Amino acid sequence: MNAPLPRQWDSLRQNRGRRLERAASLGLAGKNGKEIPVDRIIDLLEAVIQPGDRVCLEGNNQKQADFLSESLADCSPERINHLSMVQSVLALPSHVDLFERGLANRLDFSFSGPQGARLAKLVQEQRIEIGAIHTYLELFGRYFMDLTPNVALIAAQAADAEGNLYLGPNTEDTPAIVEATAFKGGIVIAQVNERLEKLPRVDVPADWVDFTVLAPKPNYIEPLFTRDPAQITEVQVLMAMMAIKGIYAEYGVTRLNHGIGFDTAAIELLLPTYAADLGLKGKICTHWALNPHPTLIPAIESGFVESVHCFGSEVGMDAYISARSDVFFTGADGSMRSNRAFSQTAGLYACDMFIGSTLQMDMAGNSSTATLGRITGFGGAPNMGSDPHGRRHASPAWLKAGREAYGPNAIRGRKLVVQMVETFREHMAPVFVEELDAWKLQKMMGAELPPIMIYGDDVSHIVTEEGIANLLLCRSPEEREQAIRGVAGFTPVGMARDKAMVENLRDRGIVRRPEDLGIDPRQATRDLLAARSVKDLVRWSGGLYAPPSRFRNW
């Protein structure tokens, strides 16, 4: 019999103790509680973070722990280096500064948006090693598996003297990050916007939090999901009409997620008008996994919407949300609690449809938002935009889609994954292409896989200004390809269609034109939108929606 290996079984806890002692020896916290003076934040970070640590920097496309990120970037690279960063979003300049200044050299993340070009440059210069690009749920999952943080730097609305945290409506990723860190010997440091004697509610209990610091200014929040109805075009109205009549109504889609963009904003604004006229109120769009889109206000006020669970909040929507607690998830204090991990789970398993947009799509239906010279990542789209094979509960929409895909005796249903695009983007750049830029990007970055956002075999429908392609009904790769070309408009790949085959697909209802759906093009005007400006949205909300100043033009 082998003797048990001699080893220490609580090294994480002991290591944590040494980190806390180092901080206490500098007069930081310990007996003085968890509150750190703002001018000692760098001393604290240099005391508790060790070279080679895995550090989670909270930040999403909405809430950002921006003060802690800037402070970490200002630490000495002699003291702190070789950090392995894990974070949902690489969005702020200071996120990239960490790598440029030599504090960190490895990154696992989900989305990089505005820093995509700087990130690509660092990868090419081999100054940053990308572990992987994830979806949010994958990354959260790995926090509890092989990417558990040693230190988490998070953002909260308020802390009390004990260190309890109130996260406010932008709860977002914080619960997942803190849980993984606090229960595996890690250190949790929170920047807070205010200190309160009594919190409105406790979102994170004090014994999961080690330090709090009052940030010089409130954490940044990007109004990412605000779309000004004034910018919605008539082509978008036409596409929204097609989606509502040809997909939402036909499948009876009640539970869904909308991607970000003007195409889906147009659908939201057509619910109280066009969809109501079609008699669809109560039959579609009742339950949502969605950020609080201001453009959903008219549908909520019209009684279309029963429930909305949110990934995060949206600037200016808090008072409206509080006043609509039947619809949104709110605490006893009245404010919303969002939760990205749970909302992503709802989007994956409890939604019958995802509808979103993309920058490029190939002839197999694969889509990507990666373009040359930029590494952008995926965020939540691949979770929302995939058919989860782990789903077991049935719903009419899921069953209908399943029978279309697998035949009348199907033993499983199918999620509707809809891509909605105009065939040309700005500057006449075609959305439909023979080969995605993602393949060139893969070679350039030396990545193992091309950055494909939504795989073609997960896509059920494509909506363009030319019509709807139902890929579920295609019975061969050739049919799929011609169905896609058949709605690709006047792009080169659209013009290269086999016209006879596309007409055959049209006869079988696989490709449908607006006239096939009984849509009168004269109705496709901005007059059909329930709100035509941000001011209209404010009016619909009874003055509760307070748009950020950049969206106010009155």
Added chain:
Amino acid sequence: MEKLNFQFASAPASPAADPALCGVVGSGNLEILLNAGDLPNQCVVEIKTAARGFADTWQAVIGAFAAAHPAGGTRIAINDMGATPAVVSLRLAQALAEYQGGAQ
């Protein structure tokens, strides 16, 4: 500014008394004036466009329109400010529907 002229065979449209006007001349948009023409089986189109070098695309867009809709016996004048094919197709469909007064 580029001027383009096309003529496509098309099934006859129901003739209407009044011309139809659709859209506005603005960035990314276009104005379409649809009149009764002289040739019952032809759709005659005259385009003035701010975007040069897209003659092939125009030909494809107008050709597809004339094939998919009964647009014979019409004369169409277009003033374009860089509209995408999507906008052009929508405006043509709107103008024809307007011209025929719901006969579609």
